[in-house]
Amino acid sequence: MPSTPAESSHHPADSAPDSSPTRRTVLMAGAAGAVVVPALSACGGGGSSDSGGGGRLRVGVAGGSAQDTLDAHQPTDNTDIARCHNLYESLCLFGTDYTIKMALAESVEVDGDAKLWTIKLKKGLKFHDGSAITADSVIHTLRRVTDPEALSTSSQQLSTMDRDNLKKVDELTVEVPFTEPYVTFRELLAEYAMGIVPEGYDPEKPIGAGAFKYTSFTPGERSLFAAFDGYWQGRPQIDELEIINFPDETARVNALIGGQVDAISQLPHSQLEVVKSNGNLQTLESETGMWLPFTMRVDKKPFDDVRVRQAFRLIVDREQMVDQALAGHGSVGNDIYGRFDPAYDEEKLPAQREQDIDEAKRLLEEAGYGDGLEVQLVTGPISAGAEAAAQVLKEQAAEAGVTVKLKQTNSTEYYGDNYLQWTFAQDFWVTRNYLSQAAQGSMPSAPFNETHWADEEWIRLIKKARATVDDKKRNEIIRQAMKIEHERGGYIIWGFVNTLDAFHSKVKGLEPSVTGHPLTSYGFHRVRIEA
């Protein structure tokens, strides 16, 4: 019996904005960026260049289960996320290069001390039911997201929002006060789980402002949507969108090959050749900010000694790990997350860490583990490539005289009661900017502080950055924080994962995106089906 696929990740993939122009040009130049690979030459099709248009796009999305939901603010699985992206619209959005753009909002501005944000809406916007999108809708949405009775996926990130004092300035303007400086509010507003909903919103009959409106939905099976004429970016070119659950990856690929769906998310590396050898199919590979770290608890032996942490980081041969665990579909990491953060400027950050077994041995000896060290690494099918990475680490560690014992778990056990308590384990995170990620995984108050990182100097820098409105100054502070984590943090960030999707050649308009969400962040409003 196949186990539940790990790919149906219960993980709020999320946010982050601007990537620096330099970084972006590098990406666009395809140095390691995403490329659309035509699978051989497309036969048939006759090269018709007419727009085609209309029609129904059928998409096979990884995962999905009986707990599928249409609730705008409670998505967990990939299929929920795909629906959120299309049914709802947020105030801002992430571009394919991870810059933040305005969506329903005309502007989102912050005042001097980063505690008061002002949201201005675009004029004349409508929900699916024809009602106007107003300041009241924004206030209703923010209050719904932070409802203590039904905590949403984003609630934790809005814990410092003063929800009782949201102020309607006029029909299109809202003031949002915070109890503490909060400079990354725009990133949160661009999240797919922050879709604006009207007052009286009911998930059973969901009304949003996304490119597609609700038609029908069967949990654990499929959902159908129709193009929304009043979408703010213009009516989508396809008439209907069908999102079909495929928990099993083989079935998903077979459905694409057999022509029962037009596009699939998350093509497994093992199936890449099968798809490439088919003349009617194309693959889409995107570099992303997704990472699969090893997590070392900085408060537990042996990792409470910074020299051991440094040694382990030197043990890893990153190129080999990307080659073996990700079949080469990824790029090496330098123990720093937030690679698309505007502050992430390789020129101004420490040089790439390379494998150095001799130095690792020396550090271990210094730390008192000269005559061997044995650690247990907790692994499981939490994300494609994680278990393979654990195997590779085991082999590489042996070279330095370190015995890594693997403890195999399944997803449910991994994320069970001992999650965040493992001494040495793994995890996965999607593209985010540095401060947002810190709030999620590294600050003492973070819900997923798996390394139990609590470095005083670092915390001070993060708090300072959060209150610094000036981009240039803030980026400088963030880089200082990055350097500290690079030097003594608890993560081994050996690489970043590329995502692979596949679709039929007649599907036009999808492009690579670094957000880590498949199929151009499920951006089906941009898709055209050629006749």
Place this chain on the structure above:
Amino acid sequence: MSRLILHRLFYGLLTLFVVSLVVFLATQALPGDAARAMLGRNATPERLETLRAQLNLDDPLALQYGKWVAGLFVLDFGDSYANALPVAEYLGPRISGSLTLMGISAVIATPIAVLLGAFSALRRDRAADHATSLASLVVAAVPEFAVGILLILAFATGALHVLPAVFAGSAGSVLADPVQLVLPVATLVIAVSPPIIRMMRASMIEVLESEYVQQARLKGLPESTVIWRHAAPNAIGPVAQVIAVQLGWLAGGVVAIEFLFGFPGIGLALMDAIATRDIPVVQAVTLLIAMVYIVVNLLADVVGLAANPKVRVSSR
């Protein structure tokens, strides 16, 4: 006879009760509960607490089980933890989908297997017989899952691209696009047939050697009449039991096949429910499968008894 059936029914109900208890305890023994499984990595302590309270997961186990059993008496299977729908409403279309799949497979498999078995018996020890016997032995030894994968490779994604490899239709309307049913049905037919073929062959050989068939031949009746009027009907009796048992197996076999083809029936619902620790759904589906087994076995026994005059007379 009727007392015997009542007796059997009582034991059937007892079996169901034990099954429900075992399944309940087994799902409890799995690591993590429904709230954890549903929230996954979003399981902040606050959210866990809220959800556990909503689902009454903090009640003592005996109370949770008791509530569920009490519901059964008024045919209330409770609500799914995963999507808050009543279990009956959630499973309804899926049950009809699975029954359609099983029904079509049974209707196709039974006559084909019976005819193949009879044909084998008539060609006894000739090439055709050996081929059929070997084939049914091989197929019987291969798990149905592997049969399905081979069929997909042969007809959908590998050698030929003539049939859909997955079912992408809706549980509520499985017949909307019948071509999607071809491979799942073929897999079930192939998996369910070998025992029927082998039993029919053995039974037919026995009948063909019996005195009354020899007698019919001596009378000079045409061979076809001998076989189809005299031999085959008498050979079917013992095979009926095997057919019943195999149809019972279908209820369980359908789980793996549905997973393979992405067919939205009870099998897929069960896999899903186990993953999300959705105990009400796990319970309902396992009980349903157990019930099919029990009823089918009961029918098989009744058929067997009815065909046996000694029993008919003695157990009044």
